[in-house]
Amino acid sequence: MEVTNKYIAIRSHIDGAPRESDFELKTEALSVSNEPGCNDVVVKTIYVSIDPYQINRMKKFSSSQKTSTFAVAITPGQAIDAFGVGRVVASGHPGFEKDDLVAGLISWGEYSIVRGGNMLNKLDSMGFPLSYHVGILGFSGLTAYGGFFHICNPKKGEKVFVSAASGSVGNLVGQYAKLFGCYVVGCAGSQKKVELLKEKLGFDDAFNYKEETDLKSTLKRYFPEGIDIYFDNVGAEMLEAAVANMNIYGRVAVCGVISEYTDTKKRAAPDMVDVVYKRIKIHGFLAGDLMNLYADFFSTTTDYLRTGKIQVIEDISHGLENVPSAFIGLFCGDNVGKKIVKVTDDYN
């Protein structure tokens, strides 16, 4: 069997903010074997996840590339693996059959050959839209859930600050924290996003960081009693300001530092005197390390979804050709909620 595959590749390594010209849409003939024993699974992409961390894989060098199996370097011209949902079109693997719905590591392409079915799972949609399995029920959800409950170790009533709070992970951290009984303030980059946080997602308060000139004072205003937990998605000045406003025994969970990804000069220099005397913990983490929480995360979150306690904020573009702009938009704050591209219109 042979299919014509289209996929997105980078033309060369990207150091700095990504631009349209950094990407190309390529076409290849995929020769597909579905003979038993070949163990390959051919997946037709339905939805793919668009995540900021991919930029670290596109650089010529990033320390992330050496330290995580999720962040190995991407080769120019080659397909870019990414989390997504699709349908099996051919399989030589005993665990998968044609037409199975699957979720896992596929690619920014119409088709993916998943060797040995590696990092691929059969998917029971459980009645939820398939896109949910890319975002809220996928790694974004696990990052938010595990990061908040396991890394931050919250207590009811604690004061929680979330940056990039309308993003894929931040919006869920805020919602989990509210449902748990914390006081939650988020920041985002537009008035529209701020309204979403306060009016739809139930944040106690929110602000537009672009309208603030002194983030330390801003946080002091929003947290007169100090911050107990800071869920950091951005790094740099925001992390410094949060540490300056933390209470003793404060915890900082860092799952990404988007503001530092495209600007190597941008760094967080939190006051270590604060870190010592306030006994602050700053803890970097990746969702891949929290798989032991997956069952708990999944059952809690599907319950919240069924009872309408949690809102799903998705930002879906259509068509493979829009993957680059969707990705570029992440670094300009274009997305509201989980950024996903729907690659085929064959499925709803």
Add this chain to the structure above:
Amino acid sequence: MEVTNKYIAIRSHIDGAPRESDFELKTEALSVSNEPGCNDVVVKTIYVSIDPYQINRMKKFSSSQKTSTFAVAITPGQAIDAFGVGRVVASGHPGFEKDDLVAGLISWGEYSIVRGGNMLNKLDSMGFPLSYHVGILGFSGLTAYGGFFHICNPKKGEKVFVSAASGSVGNLVGQYAKLFGCYVVGCAGSQKKVELLKEKLGFDDAFNYKEETDLKSTLKRYFPEGIDIYFDNVGAEMLEAAVANMNIYGRVAVCGVISEYTDTKKRAAPDMVDVVYKRIKIHGFLAGDLMNLYADFFSTTTDYLRTGKIQVIEDISHGLENVPSAFIGLFCGDNVGKKIVKVTDDYN
């Protein structure tokens, strides 16, 4: 009863590196009641501890002053409380009698009135020199022990880096880590200190940071397989270099950042991309929070002392008038091991 007391005070708040002219030796008449019920304990100082953190209390403002009961601001002209060992000369407190040996919060002075016997304990020397109870068996020891075992959570064979490794805490961290079965490299500020670490304290290796121009490369040379644990006493560039050389799941325990205390512009800006992808934990702590480990710390350390497994490195000056120079010396790297001042010659 009235005694003439001499004590060290600051003339005014100190912002920057301390100098002799910042201090004065004052004399006061102490009126001492030892009537039962007054609850005061008058202690004649034998040894006092000289610790870098005091500089944060001497500043006009330091965030430390608000966040720790150990770091409240010092008032110019007033006595400066400090950990030490002494002997009771008068007591109205039922828990203390004249001539009791005590350890606890006394002052940089010949005599201290300890109201209500607060933060004072009767001391059984257990046959050890009294100075040991100021350093290795006091807060320096507990900081090293609790910081290493509790905050760093070490595994045998892990690679440990200690900065200010010939200092009061660092030298003990290195020795505990070696006794536990780790590979330990320390850094210090002179060749003499480096030799001490390697030849007397059993460090696997050590280097003089003042002879290095690129700390990242230096640490790569000493840790070709990466650092698992960094016990940070200095902050700034050393913390950045350590984070750059850490392995995944690395831990940084920060009990002080002496290089940042006297220079507000000096900051550590560790690469947060490393912190995230290597899932690094940076954890500030104070020994005061580790009192639950005290019994364990004390029995382990006294065993090590009795069996000669641990070396005691003390740097003792004599005479109250030498407290300022002893303190100033901490910030120039003058001390080797625990800095203590012996205030009276009445006791051995």
